[in-house]
Amino acid sequence: MTRASFDRSTLIRNGPSLLVFGAVLAALVCLAWFQINAPDYWWHLANGKHTLETKSFHFADPFSFTSEGRSYPPTQWAWEVVTYLVHDAAGPAGAIALKVALLAATFSILGAVMLRSGASVPLTLALLFAGLLLARFRFVIRPDLATYLGLAIVWSIVLRYRAGGTVRALRWLPLVTIIWVQFHSGVLFGILTLAGILVGETLAAMYRPAWSALDGARRKQLAVWTAIALAASFVNPNHLRYVSFAIGHVQDYAKFAIVELRPMSWELDSWRMLWIAGIAVLAVARRIDPVPLIVLAPIALITLRTARLFPLFLVLSLPFAARVLAPWFASLPVRAGAGVAALVLAFFIVRAAPTDASRGLYVWGAGINDFLAPVAGADALERIDPAGNLFNSNLYGGYLIWRFQGERKVFTDGRSQLHEPTLTYIGTHDWNDIIEQYGIGHVLMDYRWAEPRLPDPGRMALVWFDDSSLLYVSRGEVMARELPHYKYIHPVTGIPDARLATERSEIANELARALIEAPRSVTARLQAASFASDDGRYGQAEDLLTKAHAIEPWRADIVRNRGYVRGRAGDREGAMADLERSIAMEENAGAFAALGRLYFDAGERDRAVRSFERAIEADPDRADIALDFGYVLEQGGRSEEALILYRDYAARFPENQAIRQRLGGR
Numbered sequence: 001m002t003r004a005s006f007d008r009s010t011l012i013r014n015g016p017s018l019l020v021f022g023a024v025l026a027a028l029v030c031l032a033w034f035q036i037n038a039p040d041y042w043w044h045l046a047n048g049k050h051t052l053e054t055k056s057f058h059f060a061d062p063f064s065f066t067s068e069g070r071s072y073p074p075t076q077w078a079w080e081v082v083t084y085l086v087h088d089a090a091g092p093a094g095a096i097a098l099k100v101a102l103l104a105a106t107f108s109i110l111g112a113v114m115l116r117s118g119a120s121v122p123l124t125l126a127l128l129f130a131g132l133l134l135a136r137f138r139f140v141i142r143p144d145l146a147t148y149l150g151l152a153i154v155w156s157i158v159l160r161y162r163a164g165g166t167v168r169a170l171r172w173l174p175l176v177t178i179i180w181v182q183f184h185s186g187v188l189f190g191i192l193t194l195a196g197i198l199v200g201e202t203l204a205a206m207y208r209p210a211w212s213a214l215d216g217a218r219r220k221q222l223a224v225w226t227a228i229a230l231a232a233s234f235v236n237p238n239h240l241r242y243v244s245f246a247i248g249h250v251q252d253y254a255k256f257a258i259v260e261l262r263p264m265s266w267e268l269d270s271w272r273m274l275w276i277a278g279i280a281v282l283a284v285a286r287r288i289d290p291v292p293l294i295v296l297a298p299i300a301l302i303t304l305r306t307a308r309l310f311p312l313f314l315v316l317s318l319p320f321a322a323r324v325l326a327p328w329f330a331s332l333p334v335r336a337g338a339g340v341a342a343l344v345l346a347f348f349i350v351r352a353a354p355t356d357a358s359r360g361l362y363v364w365g366a367g368i369n370d371f372l373a374p375v376a377g378a379d380a381l382e383r384i385d386p387a388g389n390l391f392n393s394n395l396y397g398g399y400l401i402w403r404f405q406g407e408r409k410v411f412t413d414g415r416s417q418l419h420e421p422t423l424t425y426i427g428t429h430d431w432n433d434i435i436e437q438y439g440i441g442h443v444l445m446d447y448r449w450a451e452p453r454l455p456d457p458g459r460m461a462l463v464w465f466d467d468s469s470l471l472y473v474s475r476g477e478v479m480a481r482e483l484p485h486y487k488y489i490h491p492v493t494g495i496p497d498a499r500l501a502t503e504r505s506e507i508a509n510e511l512a513r514a515l516i517e518a519p520r521s522v523t524a525r526l527q528a529a530s531f532a533s534d535d536g537r538y539g540q541a542e543d544l545l546t547k548a549h550a551i552e553p554w555r556a557d558i559v560r561n562r563g564y565v566r567g568r569a570g571d572r573e574g575a576m577a578d579l580e581r582s583i584a585m586e587e588n589a590g591a592f593a594a595l596g597r598l599y600f601d602a603g604e605r606d607r608a609v610r611s612f613e614r615a616i617e618a619d620p621d622r623a624d625i626a627l628d629f630g631y632v633l634e635q636g637g638r639s640e641e642a643l644i645l646y647r648d649y650a651a652r653f654p655e656n657q658a659i660r661q662r663l664g665g666r
Contacts, residue, residue, distance in 0.1 A: 017112050019114060021108045021123055024111060025108075025295075028139075031132055034362045036367070036371035037140060038140035039372055039394075039414055041141050041142065044076065044083055044084075044397075044524070046063060048082070048085070049194070050402065052085075059071060059072065061415070064412060066408055067412075067419050067421075071262055075185040075246075079183040084649075092366055098141075108151075109149075110315065113319045114318065117323040118323065118330070119322035119323070120326070125323060127318055127321055132611040135311040146184045146186070147186030147189065151193065153172075154190040155316060158193070158197050158222075174225070177229045178235050181233045181235065181236045187242070188227070188233075188242070189312055192298070194229060195226060197222070197294075197643055199293070200290075204329045211261060221345060254563065263304060265307075267418060272307075292316075292320050296313070296316055299312055301598070341419070373396075373399040377396070377444050380463075381442070386441055387442075387474075388439055389439045389443070390409070391434055392410050392411050393442075393446045394413065395414070396469075401413060413438050434460075441619055442460075447468070454492060460475060463485045464517060465486070465521070465523070465524075466516075470492075491523045492620050511524065512528075514568075519608075524556070525547060525551075526545070526548060526561065527550070529542075529545045529546050530561070539569070542566060560578070563575045564594060566578060575598055590615075591620055592615035593629075596629070600635070605635070606619060609629075623656050625660070626646075626649045626659070627662060647663060
């Protein structure tokens with residue numbers, strides 16, 4: 001055979017796998033190449049640096065003053081060392097490239113398994129792309145990535161063995177396990193997968209021999225190598241303790257309000273729950289090889305209990321789905337099969353489009369996502385350098401550990417088992433107890449994720465803020481050092497009404513200061529624009545909102561507010577354009593009503609009525625909108641409808657004098 005023919009035959013034979021790998025890699029560049037947004041990434045880096053510098057494993061916390069010395073096993077030491085070395089050499093871009101490489105390896109292995117099971121390239125790609133999009137929420141730089149890859153390797157080995165492969169492949173299991181357990185305690189799921197297949201094969205041989213793919217001798221070989229792999233998993237600094245650590249981590253969500261450890265819910269995870277339900281339907285309808293279901297069933301239950309484990313179920317279920325669907329897909333004409341795959345891909349690509357809620361989380365690029373890492377807040381903390389201990393939000397602890405390298409220890413961070421006593425404070429923010437018990441002198445907290453419980457302004461003064469962070473310093477220190485602080489404006493409570501406030505110049509000065517200290521703060525620009533608009537400086541307000549829109553173009557409230565400002569300034573066409581655009585982004589009763597008033601002023605009464613109808617539908621409790629709507633109806637000769645509207649709102653809001661006067665006048 002000539003070299004050319006050999007190369008051609010090799011390319012033809014490996015063509016489908018190469019195509020799948022290329023498609024997966026391209027998809028991951030689009031879906032996973034986003035700025036670092038894992039809060040825990042930073043303390044993993046700090047742990048890795050600490051391990052290398054001390055040349056030893058540390059079994060107690062060196063980074064927080066509340067849990068210093070408490071036991072915390074080094075279950076991810078190899079991951080931490082590797083990511084630190086990559087970050088130190090290539091920065092965030094290197095770490096993101098490492099993430100993409102690990103995910104590409106994981107899904108390419110799954111693609112190869114699916115092709116071996118008889119799935120066509122279109123079916124394989126359709127399932128892989130669906131899986132990529134469903135698992136995207138866990139495409140973060142964490143040691144979980146090692147578990148996804150390890151589980152894919154173990155699953156590939158055991159499925160090949162069940163399909164008739166030699167025992168030689170099983171001999172890789174101990175080596176894979178030894179490496180895996182250094183990176184993540186999720187190796188336990190690999191052991192459970194091996195044990196599940198072994199239990200399933202044994203039960204099948206006992207009760208339904210037709211379901212068993214292994215004879216007695218091959219089952220014995222699987223049992224031997226599973227036992228060796230289990231023993232190999234104890235070759236780590238924690239030995240057997242990694243098992244209790246993994247189980248405890250899964251159970252943490254029952255103790256603490258930690259978002260990533262929450263159970264799955266239909267409201268938040270509908271498509272992932274549909275995937276689990278779809279696998280169950282396939283298993284019942286097709287009745288093909290129930291042995292893998294013994295592995296899938298407990299992982300599905302654990303996944304429903306803890307949403308972050310969904311990618312593990314996905315890794316195990318993708319080859320099963322491909323094997324079950326392959327015969328049906330093969331029966332379709334080639335074009336029909338390609339069309340079905342294209343529809344699946346198109347559907348999931350549309351579903352992958354970022355929403356307003358996710359845009360701040362998934363920012364394409366190779367930097368640091370300062371929506372989750374308090375980069376600017378740490379700068380302000382370093383610049384002001386307040387005395388006393390720090391109280392910080394849970395999400396911020398990891399970055400502060402890395403940023404200050406032990407010089408300023410944190411209150412808490414993402415290691416929930418380590419900080420069990422202090423995490424109760426994160427949920428209650430019982431400020432007086434916190435300040436007294438821990439000697440808190442300053443607070444750096446996030447306020448974008450939930451309604452914050454703000455520190456007592458009598459004890460703490462706000463000295464800095466941006467779009468995600470608030471920095472408070474003890475009022476005694478603020479007074480002693482004469483630190484500038486915000487007396488009137490606040491990103492959560494807002495600003496005083498410019499028309500009523502007596503301290504107008506002070507408010508203006510604070511707004512100007514906020515824009516200087518946090519130049520990319522959309523919150524500061526919105527407040528400054530509101531103040532300027534109330535003061536009649538519409539051009540300045542519009543300019544502030546336009547710059548805010550350039551920073552966060554996906555936010556409907558910015559466009560909506562600019563529409564209000566343009567309407568007040570007499571720019572009817574500009575106001576209409578902004579309000580229509582904001583409604584397309586997010587329906588809002590106030591925007592509908594403002595647009596209705598503009599349509600009415602322009603003589604487009606039918607469009608005005610439709611806008612007010614949608615405003616009432618969006619928020620039926622806005623009596624002020626009902627008053628304007630009634631006026632528009634009256635002016636359009638529809639007095640009876642206006643009267644019905646007034647009566648309805650007068651009955652619902654009898655204390656509203658404006659409604660009662662309007663009704664009395666009729």
